[in-house]
Amino acid sequence: MSRVLNFSAGPSAIPLAVLERAQAEFTNYHGLGFSIMEVSHRGKVFEELHNNAIAKLKSFYNIGDDYAVLFLQGGATLQFAQIPMNIYTGGVAEYVNTGVWTQKAIKEAKIQNINYKVIASSEDTKFDHIPNFNFSDDADYGYICSNNTIYGTQYATLPSPKCPLVVDSSSDLLSREIDFKAHNIGLFYGGAQKNAGPAGITIVIVKKDLAARVKDSVPTPLRYTTQIEANSLANTPPTFGIYMFDLVLDWIKDQGGLNAINAVNEQKAAALYELIDNSDFYKAFAKPGSRSLMNVSFATPSAELDGAFVKLAEQNGMIGLKGHRILGGLRASIYNAVTQQSVQTLCEFMKEFQRTHG
Amino acid sequence: MSRVLNFSAGPSAIPLAVLERAQAEFTNYHGLGFSIMEVSHRGKVFEELHNNAIAKLKSFYNIGDDYAVLFLQGGATLQFAQIPMNIYTGGVAEYVNTGVWTQKAIKEAKIQNINYKVIASSEDTKFDHIPNFNFSDDADYGYICSNNTIYGTQYATLPSPKCPLVVDSSSDLLSREIDFKAHNIGLFYGGAQKNAGPAGITIVIVKKDLAARVKDSVPTPLRYTTQIEANSLANTPPTFGIYMFDLVLDWIKDQGGLNAINAVNEQKAAALYELIDNSDFYKAFAKPGSRSLMNVSFATPSAELDGAFVKLAEQNGMIGLKGHRILGGLRASIYNAVTQQSVQTLCEFMKEFQRTHG
Structure with a gap:
């Protein structure tokens, strides 16, 4: 059978050109005699690929060195817990409820026992729209999910609060330009498995001053600062996923x-x-x-x-x-x-x- | 250049036969018209692969339904924190220090603020051997790292304590038969990137009664029970990693x-x-x-x-x-x-x- 037309919600279609390039060099990366999967994440070959991917992503989103790009694991689901663990400071965390994925994020805020508030919701109409709201200026952070895969809703434009904005962009990552400064984005993240490659890599873009809020009681592997200090190499990252993500970035560039x-x-x-x-x-x-x-x-x-x-x-x-x-x-x-x-x-x-x- | 001889410590060599099989069906899995990376983890095609991999692993280690096989993310490093979070019950957790990886596990036990005890160590001779020790019968668990990549030390045989044994087998996973019952193994885990496939998948074999110790205050994505109840599909797993792991299991079977x-x-x-x-x-x-x-x-x-x-x-x-x-x-x-x-x-x-x- 030839290739099907793939309308899957995630994991989902990957550009054929990306798949074919990965396939061609699958056992012999750049003619070096090994698969990219088979070498150390601390070696020159992988490190160059890794740093190039970070640079390309920063260039697409036009962000500077006040932000760190991290390649993590555990999907958006782990972020739901990591976010309050890392950036809640004792004030109020405000959430906008637009469906299952924000509900899960809110559930983890509750388990973390933080002071959180759901300031808007479209639950009464089964999440068929993005509600209107304003985040408090002094909130620890304001949390949204920019695209809601199940219902097919999306923020036409992101809010621009005075508090740091946290965006779960798992299902519209890399689909449009985002002005991080205008929207005061503090944390922007998503699993790769919809727009950005295979499952198993979570892209996290975090403002370094926000990440610095973390307390010593947070487990080392769950602190953003651990990975910022180690350039995402505190432990072995999902190297093949990062490689595929990098190929997707090249493909996006090729598309203009x-x-x-x-x-x-x-x-x-x-x-x-x-x-x-x-x-x-x-x-x-x-x-x-x-x-x-x-x-x-x-x-x-x-x-x-x-x-x-x-x-x-x-x-x-x-x-x-x-x-x-x-x-x-x-x-x-x-x-x-x-x-x-x-x-x-x-x-x-x-x-x-x-x-x-x- | 033809393929090099790869003596890397991890990520490391993958059997060429495995790489070549994955390469051949990279854009068209089993002639179905899609890459295995491109379809839902909840669809029939992936689910079958996933369940087959679990069954093969259980068969290799000869374990029954009192154990759950989980395919997680975050590497051994996240397990260092997850283990005390999930299976510590207020008694004493005993650790044997045989190098950097147990030191990291001990550090996370400390951050979790549990009552832990390092009952043996080979630190005074730079970790050049596995020390002698006996775990207390009533310890919450006894923790070892079965192979220490950096120093090149390995337990010739695993201990057989009365308390549940926790084994970080990241670097000797699937290298030999293990009698789970004789060694009273409660939790056996490892990142795949040495013996079992690409980085980004953590194999966790956990006794269900041990996993049931977890408290409600533990973040949902970090509870073993969450993934046991969902057959590792509580959120999107690293599907391509699981696929590669399954191919490695087939290859091991082919080797005898x-x-x-x-x-x-x-x-x-x-x-x-x-x-x-x-x-x-x-x-x-x-x-x-x-x-x-x-x-x-x-x-x-x-x-x-x-x-x-x-x-x-x-x-x-x-x-x-x-x-x-x-x-x-x-x-x-x-x-x-x-x-x-x-x-x-x-x-x-x-x-x-x-x-x-x-």
């Missing part, structure tokens, strides 16, 4: 950078939302103004038809279209690696499905 | 299993130690009786000659032979994936180096 990527993402999403909105068959879940460019959650008129849609799509070489079990329905995840051509093929399939099943 | 692997490891180590012991030029660091089958730490008569050795070895296609910065000298890491032929080539090089530089 984050603005060019974002323009394509807008076109892909617009094609799907227009088709859905102009149809009396499909219905989008997320409210206009809060709609994600990464995950389009929608449904046919019935669960039965949703099931038939998923099955027929698979027969036509399109996978990953089943909605999350919490929401049901359908979902097309159209991360950076999903091409406009793939989205076009999906749109044609959707029209044909409506014609034959509507 | 752990006993066959161990027999080869004994021959490889014997060849090196005999050459060293019969020479008046090379000197082994570890004392007989405590010598590692995984890492042979040795030295020439001078730091200058050590440097010349490393350089000339590299020119002859052998990498990773520089000793750890703490110990200096030389080190040949001869994990499962290093062939007898590679060790033979190294032995010949060593004889020739002695002839020309001795």
Whole structure:
């Protein structure tokens, strides 16, 4: 079988060019006689790759040396605990609840026994939009999830609080430019497995002065400062994941950078939302103004038809279209690696499905 | 350049057959049209692979359903903190200090503010041997590191205490059979990056009744019970690492299993130690009786000659032979994936180096 069209929510599609490059040098990196997986993270070869990846990411987000880029493990899930452990200082931590992933973050804040406050939520409408809110100027930090994979909602623009902003960007990492200064970002993080490579590497961009808040009672491996001081090499990092992440960064550059990527993402999403909105068959879940460019959650008129849609799509070489079990329905995840051509093929399939099943 | 002979301490050599199989299906797993990296950890395809890997590992170690096999992240380093967090119950935790990795584990026990005791240490002779000791019957747990990468020491046999035994097996994982019942093993773990695949996956085998000791105040992602209940899928696991680990398990089976692997490891180590012991030029660091089958730490008569050795070895296609910065000298890491032929080539090089530089 040739390659399928992959609309999975995560782990998800990786650019074919990236996969093919990794495949070509899988047993012999740069002709050096070893796989990049097989050598020390402290050796020259890996260290150069590692530092280049950091430099490229800092350049994409236009951030300076007041920020540290860390390649960690444990996913967003571990960050939910690490964040209050590291940057809570005894004031109030403010959270905006936009779905399962912020709920999990709030749960860990509670377990950490900190003074946290949920200042806004869209739970009463099943998280179909991003609520309005203002973080307190003097909060220890304000916490948001910029894209909510399950519901298909996304902040059109990030807030710009006076307190440090913490952003879980797991599912829209590297999908658009972000002005870290304008939004007063203190901590910006995400698992790689949606837009940035394979699962098992967590990208954390943290302001060094924020990381310095940590207390000595925090376990050494869970302090950002431990990894800042060691350039993420305090212990063996997920070297192959970092290598793949670096290839993805090169690929983004080849596409013209984050603005060019974002323009394509807008076109892909617009094609799907227009088709859905102009149809009396499909219905989008997320409210206009809060709609994600990464995950389009929608449904046919019935669960039965949703099931038939998923099955027929698979027969036509399109996978990953089943909605999350919490929401049901359908979902097309159209991360950076999903091409406009793939989205076009999906749109044609959707029209044909409506014609034959509507 | 063809493939080098790789004596790196970790990340380290992976069997070429494993690399080549992963390479062949890198963009198209089992002809399904996607990379194994690109699909959901909750989908049928990955789930089957994941469960097969668990079953194979349980079969190698001959363990039953009283143990859970978890694929975690964060390396041994995170385990140093997770272990006291999860299984300390207010008694005394006993540690045996055999080098840097147990020192780090002890440091985290201290940060966790538990009642711990270092009951034996070989620090006064720079960790050149495994000390004698007996764990208290009623200790919360007894902690050892079964192989000490830096110094090249290894427990010839594991202790068999009455208290639950915790084993950091990061650098001799899957190198020999272990009788979990005889040694009363409660927790057995290791990063994959030496004997079991790429960095970024931590194999944890934990007795379920031990894991059940955890308190509600422990962060959810750091509880073993969280991952036991979710079959390691509480959050996205390092899917590609698990895939590679599974291929390594198949490769071990192809070699005849752990006993066959161990027999080869004994021959490889014997060849090196005999050459060293019969020479008046090379000197082994570890004392007989405590010598590692995984890492042979040795030295020439001078730091200058050590440097010349490393350089000339590299020119002859052998990498990773520089000793750890703490110990200096030389080190040949001869994990499962290093062939007898590679060790033979190294032995010949060593004889020739002695002839020309001795």
